[in-house]
Amino acid sequence: MADFGFTPGAVLENGLGRTGVIQTPHGEIRTPAFIAVGTKATVKAVLPEAVAGLGAQAVLANAYHLYLQPGSDIVDAAGGLGTFMNWPGPTFTDSGGFQVMSLGVGFKKVLAMDATGLVDDDVIAPGKTRLAHVDDEGVTFTSHLNGDRHRFTPEVSMRIQHELGADIMFAFDECTTLLNTRGYQESSLERTQAWAVRCLAEHERQTTERVGKPYQALFGVVQGAQYEDLRRQAARDLAALEVDGRSFDGFGIGGALEKENLGTIVGWVAEELPFDKPRHLLGISEPDDFFAAIAAGADTFDCVMPSRVARNGAIYTAQGRYNVNTAANRRSFTPLEEGCDCYTCANYSRAYLHHLFKAKEMLASTLATIHNERFTVRLVDDIRASIEAGRFAEFRETFLGRFYAK
Numbered sequence: 435m436a437d438f439g440f441t442p443g444a445v446l447e448n449g450l451g452r453t454g455v456i457q458t459p460h461g462e463i464r465t466p467a468f469i470a471v472g473t474k475a476t477v478k479a480v481l482p483e484a485v486a487g488l489g490a491q492a493v494l495a496n497a498y499h500l501y502l503q504p505g506s507d508i509v510d511a512a513g514g515l516g517t518f519m520n521w522p523g524p525t526f527t528d529s530g531g532f533q534v535m536s537l538g539v540g541f542k543k544v545l546a547m548d549a550t551g552l553v554d555d556d557v558i559a560p561g562k563t564r565l566a567h568v569d570d571e572g573v574t575f576t577s578h579l580n581g582d583r584h585r586f587t588p589e590v591s592m593r594i595q596h597e598l599g600a601d602i603m604f605a606f607d608e609c610t611t612l613l614n615t616r617g618y619q620e621s622s623l624e625r626t627q628a629w630a631v632r633c634l635a636e637h638e639r640q641t642t643e644r645v646g647k648p649y650q651a652l653f654g655v656v657q658g659a660q661y662e663d664l665r666r667q668a669a670r671d672l673a674a675l676e677v678d679g680r681s682f683d684g685f686g687i688g689g690a691l692e693k694e695n696l697g698t699i700v701g702w703v704a705e706e707l708p709f710d711k712p713r714h715l716l717g718i719s720e721p722d723d724f725f726a727a728i729a730a731g732a733d734t735f736d737c738v739m740p741s742r743v744a745r746n747g748a749i750y751t752a753q754g755r756y757n758v759n760t761a762a763n764r765r766s767f768t769p770l771e772e773g774c775d776c777y778t779c780a781n782y783s784r785a786y787l788h789h790l791f792k793a794k795e796m797l798a799s800t801l802a803t804i805h806n807e808r809f810t811v812r813l814v815d816d817i818r819a820s821i822e823a824g825r826f827a828e829f830r831e832t833f834l835g836r837f838y839a840k
């Protein structure tokens with residue numbers, strides 16, 4: 435246990451938002467922090483050295499993808515995720531639950547408001563076939579790679595994540611959507627809580643069995659959709675949970691969240707969770723979402739979006755987002771963002787990026803990803819600095835005013 439810990443630092447006036455330091459066997463993470471996503475043990479298109487160079491403190495990979503390919507046993511034999519992918523810093527793995535349960539359903543994590551007219555216990559987009567089936571024991575699913583049948587249970591997820599060897603792991607939970615009924619959310623939450631108990635027990639077993647491996651922390655995941663009573667109860671239950679002398683080292687805040695309620699929901703959960711344990715919000719990266727979630731007490735974040743949109747030429751700047759593919763950038767010999775301290779902006783022009791995208795050159799993705807990841811990491815770093823300096827509210831107003839001015 436001595437290898438993992440969280441030390442809170444400066445705290446906002448609301449008593450929820452804070453800075454802090456997460457200690458892991460592979461180094462510290464100063465929070466709030468944006469964690470770069472390396473789903474398949476690579477931050478797509480970018481060398482690990484560049485990921486470190488752009489200021490990312492940790493990388494998050496996905497248990498589902500690495501279990502199917504190359505197999506978590508191979509990552510284990512390589513010496514764990516960090517060694518396998520040549521990333522010396524802290525690592526996270528998510529449980530695979532979200533990927534498995536959303537297989538084939540055709541819905542994204544955060545649902546558009548216009549989809550809320552639908553309410554059902556088995557939510558599926560038109561024309562899609564469900565590839566995963568949930569029962570009280572676990573989830574049976576069909577591989578997106580070759581159609582093979584697989585089964586994930588809390589025990590299987592914990593074994594996979596121990597083989598992957600990340601510093602921070604997540605408990606296996608059921609992910610619902612905002613379209614599920616209240617009744618379904620309640621029974622799903624009971625299942626997630628029962629799975630949390632099984633995750634802690636298997637985590638203890640694996641930790642004892644795998645002698646000599648660096649300590650791996652386990653975060654419980656708070657579900658409960660948009661319901662205040664369910665979210666608060668779930669957070670209280672997970673915080674109080676102790677199995678074989680082991681409790682959660684931190685917490686994830688999961689499930690579909692509407693943008694409008696994001697800060698409110700994170701706040702409910704943060705109020706119930708112990709102050710001295712870190713809280714990870716899964717899957718957000720828009721600037722206004724960062725400010726809302728950090729104010730409400732979230733410490734770390736991950737999201738594929740900054741790198742995913744970069745590969746299509748969408749560029750984040752303090753003045754908002756633009757696409758470098760548009761004709762306006764053809765003869766623009768200025769950096770992607772004036773004043774940006776990233777490698778791409780120090781060395782290349784919009785016109786060059788425009789050319790690389792038009793010519794479908796691989797370097798386009800690399801250079802655009804470096805900029806967007808740097809933008810995102812730096813924004814969260816700047817928010818941390820603003821909390822430390824006691825000027826969070828001022829920075830929030832200035833930054834968001836400029837970013838959304840268009």
Ligand SMILES: [Zn+2]
Nearest residue numbers: 774776779805
């Ligand atoms: Zn840049």
